[in-house]
Amino acid sequence: MAADFVPSNHDEFKTKLEQLEAWLVTNGAAFGFAAGEITDFTGKKNAVVAKLPLKKNADIAATAANSELETAENAAKVPWRSINKRVQAHPNKTDAILIAAGLPVHDTTATPKVVGPEVPAVLLVPGVGKIVIHWGTDPTNEQINTKPAWASGANIYISINNGAEQLAGFDPASPFKYIVTGPAASFTVRVAYRATKEDAIGTKSAPVTVSAGG
Numbered sequence: 001m002a003a004d005f006v007p008s009n010h011d012e013f014k015t016k017l018e019q020l021e022a023w024l025v026t027n028g029a030a031f032g033f034a035a036g037e038i039t040d041f042t043g044k045k046n047a048v049v050a051k052l053p054l055k056k057n058a059d060i061a062a063t064a065a066n067s068e069l070e071t072a073e074n075a076a077k078v079p080w081r082s083i084n085k086r087v088q089a090h091p092n093k094t095d096a097i098l099i100a101a102g103l104p105v106h107d108t109t110a111t112p113k114v115v116g117p118e119v120p121a122v123l124l125v126p127g128v129g130k131i132v133i134h135w136g137t138d139p140t141n142e143q144i145n146t147k148p149a150w151a152s153g154a155n156i157y158i159s160i161n162n163g164a165e166q167l168a169g170f171d172p173a174s175p176f177k178y179i180v181t182g183p184a185a186s187f188t189v190r191v192a193y194r195a196t197k198e199d200a201i202g203t204k205s206a207p208v209t210v211s212a213g214g
Contacts, residue, residue, distance in 0.1 A: 014052055021045045113150040113195040119203045120147070120154055120191045125175075126212040133176040135191040135205070145174055151193035155201060159188040170194065184213030 007013045021042055028038045084103050087093055098105045123139035125132040135154050136145040147154070153172035159165040165188075168178055180187070188209045193202040 010052055010055065014048055017045050017048055112197075113152065113200065115195055115200050115202050116148050116150045116193070117203070118148045118151070118193060120193055120205050122189060122191050122205050122208045124187075124189055124208050124210045126187075126210045129180055129214045131178045131180060131187055131189070131210060131212050133171075133178060133189055133191070134174050135171070135176065136174045139174060142174065147174075148193060150195055151202070152196045153194055155192050155194050157190045157192070157204065159207075161186050162188070165190070170198075180212045181214035184211055186211055 007016055024033060024038050024041060029035070087098070087101065087103060088106075095105045120135045121137065121139050123134040125134065133156055134140070134142065134145070135156075136147050138145045153170055154174075154176075155170055156168045156176050156178070157165050158168045158178065169176065178187075178189075186209055188207045190204045190207050192204040194200060195202075
């Protein structure tokens with residue numbers, strides 16, 4: 001689609017409008033424009049020409065007013081923050097007093113994280129002497145990979161050659177690097193999100209298996 005030929009800049013709009021109006025007055029009749037059409041266009045051009053300086057003056061005034069308001073607010077913030085600090089530290093302070101003064105009430109009670117239903121996706125990248133375990137919402141892309149808000153990290157469970165599954169470790173952030181020694185073996189991995197408490201564990205992921213050796 002072609003760009004709009006009508007300028008968006010106010011000064012350019014006025015300049016081009018005046019150019020077209022001058023041409024229309026001189027040549028409009030020859031191109032079939034009625035006198036009333038030309039007069040109407042001239043009136044609209046005159047309105048733009050008249051209002052542009054008013055707009056510019058208003059912009060200048062608004063900029064000055066905004067600057068003055070910002071300066072006044074910054075000056076008020078200094079004692080405001082000082083008052084808050086003194087009231088917060090006063091022995092007679094209560095939540096009701098803080099609310100009445102419009103000051104912040106700090107929640108000192110920790111909210112426990114409740115285990116959610118989310119299950120991590122898992123991507124294994126085997127290498128010599130290690131397996132890199134990517135886990136989370138999108139383990140294929142660590143730039144956008146994340147975890148649920150309730151999860152502090154994830155437990156990594158590994159079974160070697162179909163043996164008993166063992167907890168390999170807790171990982172606060174993907175990826176998890178598992179060191180492999182000895183001859184090549186089969187490693188089956190499952191991952192589960194975990195909240196702050198060690199026993200607050202979510203549902204384990206589906207098993208993913210790779211072969212790796214030291």
